[in-house]
């Protein structure tokens with residue numbers, strides 16, 4: 101569980117996050133949505149410990165990050181996995197080498213142990229037969245699976261994903277969303293996903309927070325989001341023509 105209490109973050113005197121308070125639970129896919137420039141990425145970077153809020157606290161299963169010493173912070177960060185936008189794989193490394201990279205960096209396991217663990221996650225994300233391929237030799241969806249496998253290979257307690265399905269076709273995006281959700285449940289991970297994608301909201305939005313101009317404007321789940329009368333949220337939800345048509349049909353009683 102991650103508990104965020106009244107965090108504020110400013111750059112050059114301009115406040116970007118203006119007092120965010122929320123809780124993200126274990127075994128759940130938690131989504132951050134909001135308009136462009138509302139502070140989603142800054143918030144995600146605060147959760148990752150990459151930005152330090154000027155005010156407020158972030159606690160990870162009861163451990164208040166700002167009260168930890170450097171060694172404890174390092175250990176906590178090692179319990180975090182990250183899926184970057186665009187996958188961010190190492191081009192010159194094979195699938196297997198990409199996935200083993202965090203184990204080489206952060207553990208002292210023997211090569212055979214690393215290989216066993218890498219193969220375990222390769223199987224889990226259904227990447228069999230791709231071990232020796234380079235990222236350029238596999239599809240965007242497969243690259244995303246590699247990025248997920250690399251993020252979970254160290255058995256993180258917290259998983260952060262920045263636009264995990266950007267650039268994927270809708271079907272592949274849904275498969276990737278479902279994979280992230282399954283892995284979250286199986287490993288009891290606290291997963292936080294930054295997304296623009298309404299399909300993700302509908303598919304895996306177990307907890308959704310909506311940011312607007314640095315404030316937490318609304319929070320709820322994938323059912324509640326279609327019932328809210330918060331104008332900013334409905335503008336976001338019904339920004340696509342398809343959803344506008346669905347809403348019109350709903351209002352006409354279909």
Ligand SMILES: Nc1ncnc2c1ncn2[C@@H]1O[C@H](COP(=O)(O)OP(=O)(O)OP(=O)(O)O)[C@@H](O)[C@H]1O
Pocket residue numbers: 111116134135136137138139140141142143
């Ligand atoms: N390192 C930084 N230094 C100064 N300003 C920053 C920095 N990072 C972000 N900002 C500013 O913070 C604001 C929010 O940016 P952020 O990237 O969090 O928005 P976002 O909600 O993720 O937007 P988008 O959906 O377009 O990615 C922007 O005005 C941005 O310029």
